[in-house]
Amino acid sequence: MSSPPSFSSLPIDIVVEILARVPKRSHPILSCVSKNFSRLVRSPEIYKIRSLLRKDSLFICFVGKTGAQWFTLRRAENNNPTTEEKNRFVSIDLAFPSQTEQEPCVVAIGPEIFFICGSFNPSSTMWILDSRTGTFRQGLSSRAERLCRSVGVVGSKVYVIGIYRDADEMHVESFDAKTQTWELAPVPEDQGWWWSWAPTVSLNRKVCALRVSGNARCYDPRDGSCESLGLPSKDKWLCRTGACVMNNVLYVYYARFGLMWYDYEMRLWRVVSGLSHLKKVRSVAMAEYYGKLAFLWEDVEVGVSGKTKEVWCRMIALERSERGVHGIAEASQLLGSVLRGYILHHCLSVSD
Template identity: 35%
Template sequence: MSSLFSLPDDVVLNCLVRVPERCYGNISCVSKRLRSLVLSPELHRLRSLLYKDSIYLYCFNKERVSFQWFTLCRSEETTTDQYQLVPLALPSCKMISSSSTVVVGSKIYFIGGYFTPLSVIRILDTRSGKLTRGPSMNVACTHETAAVGVVDRNIYVIRRCFGEDENQVVEVFDPDHSQTWEFASEEIVQSLEKKVHAMDFGVDRIGGFYKLREGRLRKTMERKGDRPICVCVVESVLFAYFRTGGLMWFDTKLNAWTRLVTSDEVLTLEGEFCNVVMSKYDGKLAVFWPGYEIIGYMKE
C-alpha cells in the first residue's frame, strides 16, 4: 500500500476507476487522501465514461441540514443481490430538490420545481460534476410540476398553463443539436413506444400520452379516486406507484392498471410512504421510500 501512496493522484484515480464501487467504502477508510480521491468529482467523471447503468439519489440530510448525492452499488458484505448507497461529491442545490428530472446521456436535466418558475432548467453534467443553468423555455407557467419525457434523445415537456385560457403547452428541447426550446404540436411522465406518457394530479386522476406523430395529447389510463406518486418505464413496461393502490403496471392492450403481484407477495407501500421514487437499474425496477433511513426495494 505504501507504493500506492507514492503515486500521483491521476495514476491512483486510474486505478480506482477499475475498482468496483462497492469497495469504495473500505478504501476511503484507509487514509484521508484515498477518501478525498474516492469522493472527488474527477473519479466520478472517469467512472461515468464507463458504460454502466447508474442511479443517482438526491436526499436531504437532517443532521447536516443539507442535500447530498448518493449512487447505488452492490453491497460487498454479501453475495446476494443487496445494495448500498455511496455518497458522491456532486453540487448540492436546494432549487433542484423538487424538480422534474430526466436523463440524456451523462447529463441530468432538472426542470422547474417549487422554488423556481417552470421556464427554468438546470443541467448536471455527471462527468465533470458541474451544475449549470440551461436555456429557459418559451412559456412560464405557475404550476410547480411538469410532465417530462425523452424520445429519440429529445426532451418533451407538457405543462398546463392556468389563466383565462387554460390549455396544455408542449415544448421540445434538442440537447445534441439546436440546444433550444421549440413549441411542439400537475403531471409525472415516462417515455414508452414513441409516446410521452403523463399522470395527472388533478381531481379526475386521468393519465394520458402525447403522441408525437399526431402532435396532440390523448387521455387514457383512467384511474379515478387514486393519486399517482411516481412513474417509471422498465423494459417497455409502464409502472406507477399510487397513493392507495400501491405499485401497479399498465396493460396497454387492455388499457387497465394491474397491481404488481408475485407468487409470494403483493407489493404495496402503505400509509405515510407518499414520497416514493422509482428508477430503472440494471433491467430491474428500483423503489425507494423514506424512513428512519433510506429504504429500497429491487424488483425483477
C-alpha cells in the same frame, strides 16, 4: 471473393461483451436491428456485465424546507458482492447553481440530468448536470420564460409543457440533447388537463403525466393528440405513489393494490403477480436499475431516532409472458436514513 465476416458471426459471448459497452440510450436503436439484438440488449447477461463495469446508477433526491439532499445508489466496488454490500447508498453534494429556483423539474438522458427551472416563478433557464463528474453547466435558455407544468423525455429530446409569462396560453418546447437546440412542439389538444403540475414518464414515444389521484394522460409530441390511460378502479381518489417504465411497459405502485402494470393492447390495468408479500407503503419511488425495478420506500415507524426515518430498497425482476407480468423480489435492503422533514422526490436512472 469471400465476403467479410459480419458482426453476427462472432461468438455470442464476444457479442454480449461488445453490446454491454454500448451506451444504454442507444439500446432502443439496437433493438430495431434484429430480433436477436432486441433479445440480447434485454438479457440478464448484458446487465451482469454492465454491473461489473459499474455503468449505471440511480440519483435519488429528498426535498425539505431547507433544500434538497441527493444520494446515489451504485454497485459496490467488489466484483462479487454479498447481498448486503452490492448496492451502496452514498450522499453527494450537488450545489444547484440557481439561487432563485428551489424545486426545478428534473429528467435524465444518458449520463446527464436536466434541471428545468420555472416550477414556481416563470423562467427560461436550464442547468445540466454531468453525473460522471458531478459538475453543472448552464444549458441554452428556452425561447421564452414560462411556468413549467410537465417535463418528459422522448428519445433525445426533453419536452417542456408550460405557460407563458403574463399569458393564459400553454405551449410546448423541446430541447434536443444531440443538437443542443430548442424548438416549438404541438400544443396538447386538451390544454386544461395539463394546467396543473404532474410527474411524467415516457411511454410509446409519448409524454405521460401521472397525477397523484391515479389519473394518467399521454401527450403525443408529433401532433399534440392526447389519450387517457384511465384508472385501475372507479375510485377517483386512488393514491399513486411511484411510477416507472421498463421495456416500454408502465408500472405504477398503488397503496391499495400494490404494483400494477398497464396492458397497452388490452387498455386495462393489471396487478403484477408474485408480490403479495410486499409491504404496503405510501412514499415510493421506482426506477430501472441493471434490468430490474428498484423499489424504494421510506419507513417512519422504525426510524433510527425521532428526527430521522429509514430508506429501504427492494430489487424486483419482472418477467412478462402471455399470462401477464410476474415479479420476483429480492430481500429488502436498508440503504440509510434521512431527516423526517425530507420527502422522497426524484429517483432517476442514469447510465454511460
